[in-house]
Amino acid sequence: MKSNNEAFRDYLQLEKKYSAHTINAYLNDVFFFETFNKDNFEQENIEEANYSQIRSWIVSLVDQDISNVSVNRKMSSLKAFYKFLLKTKQIEVSPMLKHKALKTPKIVQIPFSEKELTDLMHQFENPSGFEEVRNKLIVDLFYTTGMRRAELIHLMKYNVDLSSNVVKVLGKRNKERIIPVLPIIVDQLNLYLKERASVEKIVDEDYFFISSKGLKLSESFVYRLINSYFSNVSEKVKKSPHVLRHTFATHLLNNGADLNSVKELLGHSSLASTQVYTHNSLAELKKVYTNAHPRNK
Numbered sequence: 001m002k003s004n005n006e007a008f009r010d011y012l013q014l015e016k017k018y019s020a021h022t023i024n025a026y027l028n029d030v031f032f033f034e035t036f037n038k039d040n041f042e043q044e045n046i047e048e049a050n051y052s053q054i055r056s057w058i059v060s061l062v063d064q065d066i067s068n069v070s071v072n073r074k075m076s077s078l079k080a081f082y083k084f085l086l087k088t089k090q091i092e093v094s095p096m097l098k099h100k101a102l103k104t105p106k107i108v109q110i111p112f113s114e115k116e117l118t119d120l121m122h123q124f125e126n127p128s129g130f131e132e133v134r135n136k137l138i139v140d141l142f143y144t145t146g147m148r149r150a151e152l153i154h155l156m157k158y159n160v161d162l163s164s165n166v167v168k169v170l171g172k173r174n175k176e177r178i179i180p181v182l183p184i185i186v187d188q189l190n191l192y193l194k195e196r197a198s199v200e201k202i203v204d205e206d207y208f209f210i211s212s213k214g215l216k217l218s219e220s221f222v223y224r225l226i227n228s229y230f231s232n233v234s235e236k237v238k239k240s241p242h243v244l245r246h247t248f249a250t251h252l253l254n255n256g257a258d259l260n261s262v263k264e265l266l267g268h269s270s271l272a273s274t275q276v277y278t279h280n281s282l283a284e285l286k287k288v289y290t291n292a293h294p295r296n297k
Contacts, residue, residue, distance in 0.1 A: 004047070004090075005030070011084045017173040019150075029077035033057055047085060051095045054078065058102075068102040075099060109276075110236055111247035117143060119233040130195040131212060135225060137188045138209065142226070142241055145179045146248035146266050148172075149241040153217050155208040162186055171267040179265060249277035 005027065012023045030046070036057050037043045043053070054075075061071050075096070082094040124136040141152060151169040159168040165181045181189070196202075202214035209217050223240055230239040249262050263274040 004085075007088070008081060008084050011087075012080070016080075017175075019172070025073070026077040026080060029074040030081050032074075033078060036060065046081075047090055049095055051097075051099065054095055054099070062102075068104045072101045072104065075101065109238070109243060109246045111243060111250040112230065112234060112236070114251065116230070116234045117247070120229060123229070123232065130198060133188075133192050133195045134209065135229070137185075137192045138222065138225060139229060139244070140185055140188060142244040143248055144182050144185055146245050147179065148245060148267075149219060149222050152209065152241070153207075153219060153222060156206050157208050158206070160189060160208055162189060169267075175267065175269075177264075177267045246277060249274070253277060 008030070009023060009027060012018045012026060018026070033049075033054070034046050037046050037049060037053060040056065041049075041053055043049065058071060058075070061074065062068075079094070079096045079099070082091065082096050085091045086094055120139065124132070124139070127133045127136045138152065141147065145167070147155075147167075147169055148171065151171055154170060155167065161167070165183065165186055166178050167181055168176055168178050170176055196210065199210065199212065199214050202210060204210055204214065204216040207216040211217060211221070226241050226244060227239045230236075236243070245266070249266060252262050252265075253259070259271060259274055262277065263271055266274060268274045
């Protein structure tokens with residue numbers, strides 16, 4: 001018979017379809033709460049824990065200068081664990097029922113400007129060779145599709161449909177979505193495939209993007225690539241693939257795209273996630289309004 005931890009892992013993987021990284025984080029959080037409980041309450045099974053014990057753990061974490069964001073993530077892990085216990089009828093009421101997340105400051109992501117993107121693309125006007133062609137395509141694909149870093153890294157050759165001008169990506173919780181691709185990007189995709197064919201030995205054949213050694217790209221490589229190129233045109237503190245995703249959404253909204261369409265393109269499950277990106281479009285809207293309304297002249 002499986003232990004609760006093993007069964008919980010299966011629940012996260014098979015039912016919730018979380019990534020391996022998220023699953024490990026959740027299991028670690030549950031393990032640390034178990035350890036805290038044994039040390040402070042001499043209780044072996046956290047299935048029997050009450051909210052006052054959880055609250056004691058929260059106080060302990062805060063006392064260790066662990067950020068509210070990190071504490072909230074640990075509480076999400078516990079909430080998922082007790083939800084699993086409810087589903088398997090091991091408990092009748094979750095001790096997390098009345099828990100409220102700690103307050104966290106809102107972090108506003110500052111997107112790249114259209115000028116910064118234009119300046120960067122001037123550097124790529126005539127890419128030559130496999131690596132330059134690939135790097136230009138990576139930047140442009142992030143900016144024109146809004147895909148996540150993991151989605152780009154795990155993009156498969158057979159999911160790039162050049163006849164229909166679409167790519168299929170595997171998003172969070174293994175949700176597939178189809179993203180349209182601009183004609184100018186289709187030309188770049190074709191050019192990249194020609195250059196890719198010149199790579200001497202391809203190990204990870206099924207992956208669309210590969211290194212010069214024929215291997216699947218790593219997350220750190222893609223992060224460094226974006227950071228490096230944007231360091232030449234932007235003084236923003238954060239220069240990452242996620243900022244490009246934010247830029248994609250913001251520029252679409254600034255140019256009149258509706259929120260629901262942007263939500264579908266980003267692969268969000270709810271509008272609440274997409275509304276984060278309305279911050280900058282609202283600023284743009286105010287600017288247009290102020291400049292255009294007769295009463296302001």
